[in-house]
Amino acid sequence: MRRTILKILVVVLLISLPVILHQTYRWMTALPDRITIAAGHPEGRYYGVAEQLKAQLQEQLPIEVEILQTEGSLENMKLLRSGKADLGFYQPGAEYVLIERKPGPAAPRQAGPVEADEICFIANLFSQAVHVVVPLDSEVRNVNDLKGKRVAIGQPGSGDLAASLPLLEHLQLDLDEIRPAYLSYLEIEEEFGENKLDAAIVTVGVEAPLLQKLLQTGQYRLLEIPYIGALTRRETQFYPYEIPAGMYSRKQRVVPERNLPTVACGALLLTRESVSDDLITEVTTQVLHQNFSRQVHLNELSAKGQTFARENQGFPMHDGADHVYNPELKPFMNSEFVEATEGMRSFIVSILIAGYLLFHWFQKRREKSKEHRLDSYIRQLVEIENQQMKFDGNKLQDGPALIALLDDVTSLRQHTLKQFSAHELNEDRATDVFLEMCHALSDKINAKLLGWKIDRLGEKIKDD
Known part of the structure; x- marks a missing residue:
């Protein structure tokens, strides 16, 4: 039972x-109910891309997306590292410029343990070109004339500031040689309108609302950055970029009047290593879709696709994004599930092995505790052997008794062999022992019978 x-x-x-x-x-690979995107200022390019990404994700997935308004790249990175944001936009080199080089008002990073949750790359979205904007009637004719002027260089912790500081260093202008203004985009627009600002260094995508609004008026112009090759050699986060003539205005005044050489850096979408692979796979898929790049005017991404998206990484690629870029390398099972259940699988295998060994030990012990099928036959054989010891073959009546005992041995052996299959006879050492005992007893009885027959033959010869 x-x-x-x-x-x-x-x-x-x-x-x-x-x-x-x-x-x-x-359960272990289920998407989260809610995710958070660290964006930037509502008037900035990051925020517009974040809004479109939010709409796409909420349409495709059963999740709620929250967009955080931030001061820019440095705060976005801080929110990612602290786990308060799942996705974040980042300008390459911002942490190094604003923290390691410790310029301007940016606060140094607090010392502490290194985070185990690594920041990972999803995609490069667009180029952020460096623009030096001045009023049309300004006496500033080139970047060398910025000395002593009030120049907007971006808010503390922003990508604008992270780009402005290396540019000023390239132009060999110290902060104390200009009047730096740490302004937001709205404040730049207001101070230009109030004639309180002489110039602004703005690092954004060419489709950014601020630039479109300012430069389409025809009341502003862009300055050329000299010695771009030297700048990109010294500052590896930059690469050469060219703003096409008429990009911003083609009516009252063409802005820029000709193709304008400048530098640019990437706009990265980042996440944490611990964020769900399936979620990041879906995010990457949406970002790389042509509809997404066209709706938010990510022209470089739309034209070059994955080639552009994988540029300027600077961070290890998230496994979920890698599944999109390299689908042939995608594992059969979710890597998070495999890693999370590694200990459980080892425990289950150990339990199974232990159970198997325990079962076999119990079976053997039970078999040992039970009487072997041969035990009763061996007892009968011992009984026959005890009986044959009563006859030595010297008496006349010993012969028939020994013959009967020999027949009993033969019958017992035949009956026993019928109880075992050929495999059991081959595997069970006890059957070999039993058969050897039968042969030995038969030989012993036959020897006594032979003696008995010889005695009878001698008596017959003597009588004759």
Whole structure:
């Protein structure tokens, strides 16, 4: 009865195991109910891209997306590292410029343990070109004339400031040689309108609302940055870039009047290593879709696709993004599930092995505690041997008794052999022992019979 119940339990467990594993897999790889995107100022390019990404994700996935208004790249990175944001936009080199080089008012990073949750790359979205904007009637004719002027260089912690500081260093202008203004985009627009600002260094995509609004008026112009090759050699986050003539205005005044050489840096979408692979795979898929890049005017991404998206990484690629860029390398099972269940799988395997060994030990012990099938036959054989010891073959009546005992041995041996299969006879050492005992007893009885026959033959010869 117990064995039957045990078999039923094992069958039920084997049937339930796939269902349990499936539900566990779904639970461990399920998408979060809510995610947060660290963007930037509402008037900035990051924020507009974040709004479109939010709309796409909420349309495709059963999740809620929240956009955080921030001061820019440095705060975005801080929110990512602290786990308060799942996605964030970042300008390459911002942390190094604003923290390691410690310029301007940016606060140094607090010392502390290195985060185990690594920042990972998803995609490069667009180029952020460096623009030096001045009023049309300004006496500033080139960048060398910025000395002593009030220049907007971006808010503390912003990508604008992270680009302005290396540019000023390239122009060999110290902060105390100009009047730096740490302004937001709205404040730049207001101070230009109030004639309180002489110039602004703005690092944004060419489709940014601020530039479109300012430069389409025809009341502003762009200055050329000299010695771009030297700048990109010294500052590796920059690469050469050219703003096409008429990009911003083609009516009252063409802005810029000709193709304008400048430098640019990437706009990266980042995440944390611990964020769900499936979520990041979906985010990457949406970002790389042509509809997305066209709706937010990511022209470089739309034209070059994955080639552009994978540029300027600077961070290890997230596994979920890698599944999109290299689908042939995508594992059969979710890597998070595999890693998370590694200890569980080892424990289950150990339990199974221990159970198997324990079962075999119990079986052997039970077999040892039970009487062997040969035990009764061996007892009968011993009884026959004890009986034959009563006859030495010297008496006349010993012969028939020994013959009967020999027949008993033969019958016992034949009956025993019928109880075992050929495989059992081959595997069970006890049967070999039993047969050897039978042969030995038969030989012993036959020897006594031979002696008895010789005595009878001698008596017959003597009588004759």
